[in-house]
Amino acid sequence: MQKITQKQLDKMLSQCFQEEARRVEVPSSKKLWADLQERLESAGMQQIEEKLVQLQQAPPKKKQVFHKVHNIFWRKHKYLTGLAAACLVMLIISLQVAPSSGMSNFVQRFLTFMGTEMSTKPALDDQNFSSGTLKMKTEDAVQIEESGEKRELPIKAGERAASLPPPAEGAVPQESAEAESYSLFIGESPDQIFSVQEEISGQKEGPAQDQEHEEQGRGLGQEQDPGQGFAQNAMLEETLQESILYDKELFFSELNDCKDLAPEKIWRIDSVPEGFAFNEAVIARTDTFLHSVSQKYTNEEDKVISLSQKFFPSRVPEDTQLTTSGSLAHPIQVGLYSGYIICEENGIYTITWKQNNSIVALSGQLAEKELFDIIDALIES
C-alpha cells in the first residue's frame, strides 16, 4: 500500500481548499454591510471608527518581527542545532577521557570548523599534532600553533589576531589564510588535506525531518461492488422490478439479498414512536442495480412515517434539488451531510439529505424531535 506522505497530503489539502473556495459564490458584501452597519450603529460605530483610525496610525512593532524571524530560525534548525550541541558535548567528553589516538585529530578539526573556542589541556598527548602547524584557510580560520606546549583555537579573527603568537616557520602567512575554501591543512602533507565541508556534511546526517509516524489504519476495504461502473443508460434499459413487501422480516431478508447492488449503504428504520408498526416496503431494482428502497410505518390514526432512499450509479449531481419550489425549507446538517427540513401546512415534516450516491428522505406527521430520534436510530442493512 502506497503511503501518502506528509508533503503530498499538505499539497492535496491546500489545493482542495483553494479550489473549493474558488467555487464558492460569495454574496454581495454591499448589501450585507448595510445590515451590519445598523447593528454597529447601535453599538457605537463612531467609537469603533476612532479605534480603527488609532490602530491604523499605530507604528508597526519591530520586536515582533524579530521575534518571528527568531522563531522561524529556531523552528527550522532546532534539530540540527540540537545534534551539533550533542556532538560537541560528546566530543569534549571523549577528548577529555579518550587516550590519544587518531580520533584526536578529527576532534580538533571538527572543533576547529565549529568555531568553538577551547583550550585543550597540556596533559593531552601531542603526538598527533607533531606536524607542527595547523591552519585553516578561511577568514574565521583557526590557527593552532604547535611550536610550544600551548594550543589555542580562537573563534574569531579579531581574537585570533590578538592571541596568536608570531607565525612559526612553515606556517601559512596571515594574508594567504584569507581564502574562500574551507579546506583544512594539517602540516604540509597533501595527503592530510581534508575538506571540512565533507566532514561536516557527514555529521549533519542526523534525524530525518519532523515526520509524523502514524499508524496505518486498517484498509477501508477494496472490493468493488458488482453494481459499480454500470452506465446509467444501460441500467435503465434493464427491466425494473418492484417488490412490495408487507412482512417486515421478509423485507429485511430482501434487503440483505440486494444490498450488494447498492452503491452505498441502505438505511432502514429501527426505532419508531410508540403505536407505529411496519406497514409496507417497496424495493425497486434491476438485476445489477438497486434503484430505490422505501419503507412505511403507520399507526392506528393513519399517521405515516416513511423513509425512502434513491440510489445513483455515480455520484449524486451537485445541482440536484432537494426541495420543491415554494416549500419552506430550512438547511439542516444530518450527520455529515447537508440537507433540508421542510414543514408542510398539514404538519408533515420531511427531512431530506444528499449522500454520496443516494438521496434519503424521511417524512412523517410527527414532531420535529421525533423525526430526529428516528434518524438517530437508523441502521444499515
Added chain:
Amino acid sequence: MEQSALEKLYHQYFNKTYRTAYLVTGDHQMAEDAAQEAFFKAFSNLDALRDLNKFGSWVNVIASNYAIDMLRKKKKMIFTDNFAVHADRNPGNSPQDAWEKNEEAQEIRDALLLLEPEEREILVLKYFNELSINEISAIVNVPQGTIKSRLFRARKKVRKLLQPKKQ
C-alpha cells in the same frame, strides 16, 4: 459617498471570511451568518487587536468558530462509525487524466466532509487561511499543543480515508 474605514476593512476581508466559514459549514446561510457575526464581534472588540495586519486572520478565526457553533446547534450525528464504507464505495477511477484529477479532488472533499467540524476547522485555518500553529493558537487562545494534536488527528483521519484510493 465615501466609504468609512470600517466599511473598507469589511469589504477587504469579507470574501475570504465568508469562504472560510463556508468551507467549515458547507452551507451558504450558515457561512453568511458566521461571517456577519464575526465582523460584528471583531469590530466591537477592536481594542483586543494590536496589529491591524492581523485583522484578516483574526476575523477568519472568529468566523470559523461561529461556524462551528452553528454546526453544533444544527448538527445531528447519525452514523459515526461507518464513514469508511461510504468512502470505499465511491465510483472507480476513469482512465482519463482530467477525470481522475476531478475524482481525486472529489475524494478529498468527501474525506473533508467526513471530518468532525472542529477537525475541518483546523484544516481550513491551516491550509486555506495559511495560518501557522502559533497564529491559530494565539488567536483562539488555545495552547499550541492542543492545536497541534487537533491538526494531527485531522490529518490522520484524512489520510486514513484516502489511503485505500492510493493503491
